[in-house]
Every structure is written in C-alpha cells, then in structure tokens.
Amino acid sequence: MSEISDPEYLPVMESFYTIQGEGFYSGTPAYFIRLGGCDVGCVWCDVKESWDASQFDWFHVDEIVKEAVDSGTRIVVVTGGEPLMYDLSALTRSLQAQGLQTNIETSGAYPLSGNWDWICFSPKKFKKPLDEFYANSHELKVVAFNKSDLKWAEDHGVKMTNTAQLFLQPEWSKEKEMTPLIVDFVKRNPGWKISLQTHKYMDIP
Numbered sequence: 001m002s003e004i005s006d007p008e009y010l011p012v013m014e015s016f017y018t019i020q021g022e023g024f025y026s027g028t029p030a031y032f033i034r035l036g037g038c039d040v041g042c043v044w045c046d047v048k049e050s051w052d053a054s055q056f057d058w059f060h061v062d063e064i065v066k067e068a069v070d071s072g073t074r075i076v077v078v079t080g081g082e083p084l085m086y087d088l089s090a091l092t093r094s095l096q097a098q099g100l101q102t103n104i105e106t107s108g109a110y111p112l113s114g115n116w117d118w119i120c121f122s123p124k125k126f127k128k129p130l131d132e133f134y135a136n137s138h139e140l141k142v143v144a145f146n147k148s149d150l151k152w153a154e155d156h157g158v159k160m161t162n163t164a165q166l167f168l169q170p171e172w173s174k175e176k177e178m179t180p181l182i183v184d185f186v187k188r189n190p191g192w193k194i195s196l197q198t199h200k201y202m203d204i205p
C-alpha cells in the first residue's frame with residue numbers, strides 16, 4: 001500500500017526505544033517512531049531510505065502505540081521522513097491517552113496536525129517551512145552544512161517566540177569543519193546552544 005488517507009493508519013519505517021541524541025531532550029530515553037515518506041530533499045539527508053513511503057507497511061495507531069507503551073518509555077518522538085505529511089491527530093490522541101509525552105521533529109513543510117507536548121522545528125533550505133511553526137514550536141534546530149547556514153539560522157531564530165530553545169547542530173559529515181564555526185557563533189549569540197548528534201558518538205540508533 002502506498003497511500004491511505006485514514007489517520008488511524010500510518011506508514012512506519014521503524015520504531016525503537018533509545019536515547020534522544022540531539023537538541024533539548026538530548027540524553028533522555030525516548031521511543032522513536034519513524035514514519036516513511038519525505039519530499040523535502042535535503043542533499044545531506046542521513047535517512048534517504050525513508051523518502052519513499054510506498055516501501056513501508058501501514059499500521060493502525062493502536063498497534064503503534066501499544067509497542068511504545070510496552071517499551072517502558074515516557075516520551076515518544078515522532079520523526080521521519082517528514083511525519084507531518086500525514087494527519088497525526090489520531091496518533092497523538094492515542095499516545096496521550098496512555099500518558100505518554102508527544103514530541104515531534106519536523107521540517108515544517110506541511111501543516112501541523114496532532115496535539116504535541118514538544119515541537120522541534122528543523123527548517124530546511126530545500127523546502128520552505130510554513131509560518132505557523134515559528135509561533136508554535138518549542139525548539140528550533142538548524143543543521144549547519146556550510147558557513148552560510150549560520151546566517152540562515154539567525155534569520156529563522158528571530159522569528160521564533162521568546163521562550164523557544166535555539167540550537168545549531170553541525171551536519172555529521174561536516175562536523176570537524178562546522179563545529180568551530182558554531183562554537184564561535186554561539187559565543188557571539190548567547191541565545192543559541194550547540195546540539196551534537198550524541199547518539200552517533202555513542203553508536204546507538
């Protein structure tokens with residue numbers, strides 16, 4: 001099946017209980033649900049195998065949520081792919097009914113759906129984000145692939161709310177080159193923090 005419009009069913013590429021490696025919740029145990037499908041097209045994407053949703057089976061939200069509950073987690077991170085290609089209202093309703101915290105990681109390229117305890121907005125140059133994410137997100141995470149991305153990050157940061165957490169993260173393959181630039185940027189712009197992909201250093205998913 002490649003497309004189902006019923007929000008009770010979602011294409012799951014993989015799901016697993018691990019440690020959130022990046023951003024505000026870095027170091028926190030979390031159950032990840034990675035939905036298949038993305039048309040944002042980041043050249044440096046490290047999950048290109050997620051792009052084609054037709055490869056993945058669709059599961060009922062009750063089945064997805066049961067596995068999350070059984071893992072023992074308190075926090076669920078819904079990611080992709082681009083998870084907001086789908087209506088996520090049924091998924092978050094079911095997760096929250098089980099007492100689980102709902103976090104999402106999104107490029108902001110599709111309309112917000114679902115009820116989220118934490119929205120990590122990670123805009124990409126390759127597909128313009130929607131304006132609603134600046135006001136509604138708790139966290140801005142910009143992946144820096146080259147020097148011009150620092151200015152691009154600032155342009156997004158000024159649109160966020162006063163309470164939003166701002167993170168700059170070096171793209172993994174450019175980590176050696178970008179980290180010193182990010183360190184310098186954060187020292188000059190103390191409203192920002194550094195996010196590292198600590199799960200890759202720990203060699204965990």
Ligand code: SF4
Nearest residue numbers: 038040041042045081
């Ligand atoms: Fe990859 Fe995420 Fe970019 Fe989609 S938005 S191409 S999944 S990095």
